[in-house]
Amino acid sequence: MAGIADFVRPHLRAVRPYVPGKPIAELRRELGVGPDMRIVKLASNENTAGTSPLAKQAILEQLDRLWLYPEDSVFYLKRRLAEDHGVPPEWIVVGNGAVEVIYLLAQALLDPGDKAIMGRPGFMIYPIMAQMYAAEAVQVEHPEHRHDLRAMAAAIDERTKIVWIDNPNNPAGTYLSRREIEWFLGEVDGRAIVVLDEAYHHFVDHPDPCDGLRYVREGVPNVVVLRTFSKIVGLAGLRVGYGVMHPELARVLGSLRVKFSVNALAQAAALAALDDHEHIRRAREQVIAGRRFFEEHTRRLGLSMPPTQGNFAWIDFGRDARPICEALMREGVIVRPGWIFGFPDHARVSISNEDDNRFFFDRLERVLARLG
Ligand SMILES: Cc1ncc(COP(=O)(O)O)c(C=O)c1O
Structure with missing residues (x-):
């Protein structure tokens, strides 16, 4: 019998799968931690102002x-x-x-x-x-x-x-x-x-x-x-x-x-x-304020990011960001590593509310100090 892959249309055999942001529940299972450990997901540009x-x-x-x-x-x-x-x-x-x-x-x-x-x-x-x-x-x-x-x-x-x-x-x-x-x-x-x-x-x-x-x-x-x-x-x-x-x-x-x-x-x-103008206004304001916070704190840590009009920041670490992303994960922050986009020195981080944003920069500072 032919190998199973031989039945698949040839051009589809090498299709690269989409790599989604890691769900919180998956990280909890991987780390073996329960709900007492704070985990913030900043990996999929979701709206942390919540659902309308x-x-x-x-x-x-x-x-x-x-x-x-x-x-x-x-x-x-x-x-x-x-x-x-x-x-x-x-x-x-x-x-x-x-x-x-x-x-x-x-x-x-x-x-x-x-x-x-x-x-x-x-x-x-x-x-x-x-x-x-x-x-x-x-x-x-x-x-x-x-x-x-x-x-x-x-x-x-x-x-x-x-x-x-x-x-x-x-x-x-x-x-x-x-x-x-x-x-x-x-x-x-x-x-x-x-x-x-x-x-x-x-x-x-x-x-x-x-x-x-x-x-x-x-x-x-x-x-x-x-x-x-x-x-x-x-x-x-x-x-x-x-x-x-x-x-x-x-x-x-x-x-x-x-x-x-x-x-x-x-x-x-x-x-x-579509009628929830109040929720739309709040979500937008959260992101616009968060963008300023990210720009300021990225600069403070000696890192850079292009000006963003989205609810996320593309942070350039100037070196391989993989160990940084992995260490952040162990600290309870899920970000999207840049290597999946072909940019291993970067990470994409969703912009959230003030509390999550502070948590991210606090943990990032800690990780950077540890990694030297
Ligand atoms: C540029 C862009 N287009 C489309 C989408 C998909 O949106 P949806 O959740 O509606 O499929 C995304 C989601 O992250 C996106 O970043």
Whole structure:
């Protein structure tokens, strides 16, 4: 009999798995510690201001109806998003997290040998998508860990189908202004689908912010905008995100979707969270204050980080950060080591509330003193 791997499509045998942030429960098991040891997870850019209280209420109201399938059309949430964004509901694809929409875009657009362009470092899912469809992931280096739009535009050729732009960039947190994005869209000139992945959009306080939805609304056909409920409203655990795009593309993605991928609790919670202005304001303020705290304390410890517009910091330790990340873990702080993005001297650390942020810098200082 052939080896089991021989049944697998050849280009899939080497797909690198996505490395998620380590869950708190897993670290507890590894360290053999109970709830008395404080563990703070700063590894997945979650919203530590918590879940919107209005969303929690909406979830409770759904509990007696869980024997029913959800509405596969995601009718009410789509209708509301359409009103908020000034586009028809047919232009919106809601997914099991924005990640589902990323998968659908890759599935709909990439043939073997096609190219997908992305920044390096960048969101780790993008190169995996290219591998999955035997396409080429063109990872354009960013000087200063900021997208090099000139180089990205120059990399586009007739095989290019997608340009992924995570704005803010994950993991670096760096940001492209409206002026820069408009220049880029002019250069691309419709030659590829440009995905503006705005997962962290609500945390941005840049003087020239870019709201990619305006281009979709204005009818620029090759722009897709991604948003998520995982970050600003704290619903990462329920999985709901969406893309706004040209209706012809939305129709294709809609036909590829896993049926019922957006569950009933997620639909109800996301809809309610949109009205929770107080929670959104608090979450945003926490992150903006936390960013200042991180900049100040990173500098104090003689380290550096690029200016971030996300709810995370990309800290450059100027030496192999692996032992630092491992030691932090033993001290009860889970961060995302930079080596998984191909940058072993870095770590990505989510920005949390003041108490967690202080805990992180306290433990970091201790670890750095110990490691010398
Ligand atoms: C840039 C970027 N895009 C998309 C996502 C996925 O979001 P979701 O949780 O909605 O799948 C993330 C999550 O971390 C992200 O960092």
